[in-house]
Amino acid sequence: MAYLMGLDIGTSGIKALLIKEDGQIVSSQTEKYPLHTPQAGWAEQNPADWWEATLKVISSVVKDSGVEPAGIKGISLSGQMHSSVFLNKDMKVVRPAILWSDTRTSRQCQQIYDRAGGLENLINYVSNPALEGFTAPKILWLKDNEPANYQQVSLVLLPKDYIRYHLTGEIFTEVSDAAGTLLLNVKEKKWSAELLKKLDISPEILPPVIDSIDIAGRISKNIADKTGLKQGTPVIAGGADNACGAVGSGIIQEGRVMVSIGTSGVVMAQANKPTADKQGRMHLFNHAVPDNWYMMGVMLSAGMSFNWVKEKLFDDTIDYDRLNQLAAAVEPGSDGLVFLPYLYGERTPHADANARGVYFGISGKHEQGHFIRSVMEGVTFGLRDSLELIKAQGIKTEEIRAIGGGAKSQLWQQIMADIFGQEICLLNIEEGPAFGAALIAGVGAGVYDNFATAESRIIKISKRISPVEENVAHYNKLYNIYQNLYPAVKDNYRELSKLN
Incomplete structure (x- = not known):
């Protein structure tokens, strides 16, 4: 029997879910962390809180389940979309992460429309309008309002990608989360060189983009020692919380x-x-x-x-x-x-x-x-x-x-x-994004041939309501x-x- 782990880095806390390959839930653990609002309309978190909570929930699930670590065939992650983690050349956090619910960037959204040449052009570049919650206006806000911090930025990661980096030492994002940055050419699955140039954002600060089911690294010895996981366990790229919720449904x-x-x-x-x-x-x-x-x-x-x-x-x-x-x-x-x-x-x-x-x-x-x-x-x-x-x-x-x-x-x-x-x-x-992340882990690790196989075995309609x-x-x-x-x-x- 294979086991799969899903992690969901949410706004209020992180959830770790361990399932059997037939979908049965073996263990579920949640660890909360604080949300900071230093000014009206601002929403920030300390990425170190995410990481500390991650270590706790993984360790708790492994211990609570009693499953042999070698039986866990894959781990994957879901995470809050759009939220921005700014890192320097030493991979240290430059400032608190600015979250999806933060609304400080209205002026930067207008800048994006102006520089892109209007809504129609922006849709052509990235298929979405400019909204305060997205990642691109957060980068511009940092550049406009905290230039000293902006000068330090060597890499911008999304929450789940930051956690996956700590688990594996590898730097990636994947298409479903990258799509929510307002910087990805959604149709072609690559960063929009045209929009990046117009916004004067260097493509060098953005991570490589892979598919959600790709292996994005493996559990390092250090993390194995801290969590009880087996060294070398594959970590699958995962998805944005909405994409993982869709898979889980x-x-x-x-x-x-x-x-x-x-x-x-x-x-x-x-x-x-x-x-x-x-x-x-x-x-x-x-x-x-x-x-x-x-x-x-x-x-x-x-x-x-x-x-x-x-x-x-x-x-x-x-x-x-x-x-x-x-x-x-x-x-x-x-x-x-x-x-x-x-x-x-x-x-x-x-x-x-x-x-x-x-x-x-x-x-x-x-x-x-x-x-x-x-x-x-x-x-x-x-x-x-x-x-x-x-x-x-x-x-x-x-x-x-x-x-x-x-x-x-x-x-x-x-x-x-x-x-x-x-x-x-x-x-x-109905277990939410963490369950979808576990299914993504199963597909990426080869436990399931594809999503259709996983869905047919696990997800059933229990009730129908007619109009x-x-x-x-x-x-x-x-x-x-x-x-x-x-x-x-x-x-x-x-x-x-x-x-x-």
Whole structure:
């Protein structure tokens, strides 16, 4: 029996997962680390905290599992996208890592558009718009604001690539994470020489790019001594957290769509061809599956909106089960109450940091259950925005797989089926990016012939929720109203932000 390890370097902590080759979880360990916000809108972490936590979780998993180290045939990594680790010529960290959620780089995003010659040219270069979270504007911010630190920079790595370097001593990135830097030619899987030249960023500070399933090094003797792993264990390149989440959900062929309702919301579909959205409303990234891509829309406040209702509009005695009961007692459509889920701005399809939440259509008949259900419906309408954009690109959406905390609610499952007008599928396994990383390790180490083999053995549909035809018709009419609301208040959002 072969064993595989997946590591996920997240924002709140690192998770290590050890599975058998049949997908059975043997051990799972998590170690948290701090997030620093030295100024409003900033988000930073100390890469040394990631590394210390990595050593702890690997050691804990090896010890807890009781598995012989030689039985672990491969290790792979998932990591938070976009976050930047700046290293000097001695491979020492120059300053704290600037994370994906950091929003200090608005001016640098505009610089990128200006130097690239506009959105259309930027899409041609790297298939994505310039957003504050991406890596490229962080590099420009460092150059503009901390020139002494910038002069020291010899290499820029993403979080999982930094950890993999410490495990193996080898320097690489891979296509799915590199795609999120805004510096990769996504279609050709190589750094965009044209954009790097226009941004005056040296290609020498960027690591070599390999495929997600390539061997990117092996566990060194020093690390073997510290963790209990076997020296020489292959470390597979891995993937960005969203790509690994897709692998772990079986999104490995066109026609399958993943809808995730966590704190944020994600709609992702595999694409056989790299066709970017010319208006930059959707992301196009390289998949962990070789020579494949995925199109993705991101909603900033999905489960966060539901949590906001609980925390801000109710007292501490109410739980999520009771919220679901109150919402379920309300008819589909919430008696005309519509919610815009833009509590902290939005990314897809409206890249608008000024956007804010709206309850539209409030009347005297609306009660607590209406306000809860309309949040669930509004979030799902927002996810449908991304789904419709994916369809408009000609990508098939034959099967929708729902994951995340929101997908555990039976009511929300039905709301998704009715608003999307399609069957919703739930899976037998939902372990997130660390599980996908373990499957990538299996493919890269030769335990599985390919992703299709792994998926057919491990990932199964456990439940199907069909749409109710009457509800679909009603929600289609309500969705038209929902779509008209943002354009109607867009200018007012901008004016409101000035007042605040």
